[in-house]
Amino acid sequence: MRRLIAGIPLVLAAISLRADDAADLEEKARRLSALVADLDSPRTEVREEAATRLLAAGGDSIPYVLDGVYRKNARLHLQVLEKLVDQERKGLPVELRMSDEDLKAVVKDRLGDPKSEPVRTWLYSKYLEAVDLFRQGRYEESIAKAGAILDLDPRVPFAGDVKLLRVKCEEQMVQINLVRLSAVTMTPVVGDNTVVKVAFNATNMSTGDVEIWFGPPADRNNPPVRDAVIQNQSFLEVEVVTVVCEPDGSSTSEPEPSIKPLKRYSIPVPQGQTVRLYEMEIPALTSGVKLVKIFVNARIRVVQVDGPAPLLKERALDFRPAMIRVVPGDIQAAAANALQNLCNAIDRGQPDSAFLFCNVMPDAERPKAVEVVMQILRDRKYTDYDRRVACNCLNALTGESFRDAQGWLKWHEERAQAESAGNAAPR
Numbered sequence: 001m002r003r004l005i006a007g008i009p010l011v012l013a014a015i016s017l018r019a020d021d022a023a024d025l026e027e028k029a030r031r032l033s034a035l036v037a038d039l040d041s042p043r044t045e046v047r048e049e050a051a052t053r054l055l056a057a058g059g060d061s062i063p064y065v066l067d068g069v070y071r072k073n074a075r076l077h078l079q080v081l082e083k084l085v086d087q088e089r090k091g092l093p094v095e096l097r098m099s100d101e102d103l104k105a106v107v108k109d110r111l112g113d114p115k116s117e118p119v120r121t122w123l124y125s126k127y128l129e130a131v132d133l134f135r136q137g138r139y140e141e142s143i144a145k146a147g148a149i150l151d152l153d154p155r156v157p158f159a160g161d162v163k164l165l166r167v168k169c170e171e172q173m174v175q176i177n178l179v180r181l182s183a184v185t186m187t188p189v190v191g192d193n194t195v196v197k198v199a200f201n202a203t204n205m206s207t208g209d210v211e212i213w214f215g216p217p218a219d220r221n222n223p224p225v226r227d228a229v230i231q232n233q234s235f236l237e238v239e240v241v242t243v244v245c246e247p248d249g250s251s252t253s254e255p256e257p258s259i260k261p262l263k264r265y266s267i268p269v270p271q272g273q274t275v276r277l278y279e280m281e282i283p284a285l286t287s288g289v290k291l292v293k294i295f296v297n298a299r300i301r302v303v304q305v306d307g308p309a310p311l312l313k314e315r316a317l318d319f320r321p322a323m324i325r326v327v328p329g330d331i332q333a334a335a336a337n338a339l340q341n342l343c344n345a346i347d348r349g350q351p352d353s354a355f356l357f358c359n360v361m362p363d364a365e366r367p368k369a370v371e372v373v374m375q376i377l378r379d380r381k382y383t384d385y386d387r388r389v390a391c392n393c394l395n396a397l398t399g400e401s402f403r404d405a406q407g408w409l410k411w412h413e414e415r416a417q418a419e420s421a422g423n424a425a426p427r
Contacts (some may be wrong), residue, residue: 183322335360
């Protein structure tokens with residue numbers, strides 16, 4: 001993608017997507033500023049020439065045109081900016097799984113008519129790019145893009161969302177580089193009426209020892225402070241969410257929050273080791289013949305985390321959640337032959353059973369199961385309900401998520417083309 005803000009004046013030069021030579025930067029700023037000024041020329045040919053050259057410069061022109069819009073709100077400035085926005089929109093990452101219609105709907109919902117707010121529409125498209133970088137695990141790049149948005153316009157109505165994204169990126173970087181917090185179960189798929197154990201672990205991900213502090217390190221030997229912290233600040237916030245899943249993708253959920261005392265002033269996590277902070281038992285019950293998903297979320301609030309990386313202070317840290325699938329007992333017993341049972345359920349016109357078998361499908365059989373389910377989306381003999389169930393089955397099998405059958409068909413076609421191209425490549 002072309003650089004978004006490389007031509008911005010010196011105050012924003014630090015957030016450019018690549019460093020420019022100072023002379024080049026100064027010349028670019030002078031040239032683009034002059035073209036923006038020419039948009040106000042009384043001569044038609046000068047205005048048109050300036051607009052053409054700004055459009056040819058692409059994304060580098062946007063900050064200068066944006067500045068002109070804020071200063072003058074001029075009609076021609078807005079027209080040029082709108083065209084630049086359209087050009088930039090075409091450069092959105094392919095990984096961003098939103099159609100043009102979806103993206104327009106989001107922008108309209110958040111900002112109103114995009115044509116009336118081209119500047120904020122463009123900035124919001126950049127926020128969506130930052131969100132997608134977060135989804136890809138490219139947290140430092142996401143933070144940089146979020147910071148660029150706020151530097152360009154801290155007044156945007158979604159500034160709170162941008163700041164929250166930045167915080168979430170920082171938390172994920174802690175999980176990768178310092179200490180990973182996770183809720184873990186050894187039984188992610190269970191039958192009805194069982195008890196599941198969930199452990200809450202801290203794993204040292206750094207190159208040295210780590211210590212998680214619930215109270216100030218300087219007061220660790222102060223008995224009154226130490227007792228107060230252990231009693232009132234050292235705890236695990238747990239939320240168990242029970243979701244009853246319908247085969248067509250609809251669901252109902254019921255959260256149950258609780259506080260689990262840890263009774264620690266600090267938790268040392270030696271290099272290369274995992275420390276268990278807490279373990280709890282959760283009853284796993286189904287609702288009749290429905291699939292039930294149990295999500296176990298947790299967080300701790302810390303004063304400080306020490307380690308080889310820079311100190312982290314005053315932060316709530318989320319655990320990576322655990323998910324448990326609870327299936328009716330007869331389905332659990334038939335999981336070993338899930339692929340054949342899936343085929344039988346489809347042949348007998350039993351979409352609800354097909355959905356349950358997809359949720360207990362062994363990993364090795366999932367590619368074959370995907371091909372079986374895709375036939376429901378292609379064959380006109382199936383009902384709309386069958387197709388909704390099929391989409392939900394594919395989500396269970398692949399972890400992917402698309403809004404309708406057309407999205408899944410396109411995904412399947414693109415995947416087949418990619419596999420074909422890979423197989424045809426010279427070895």
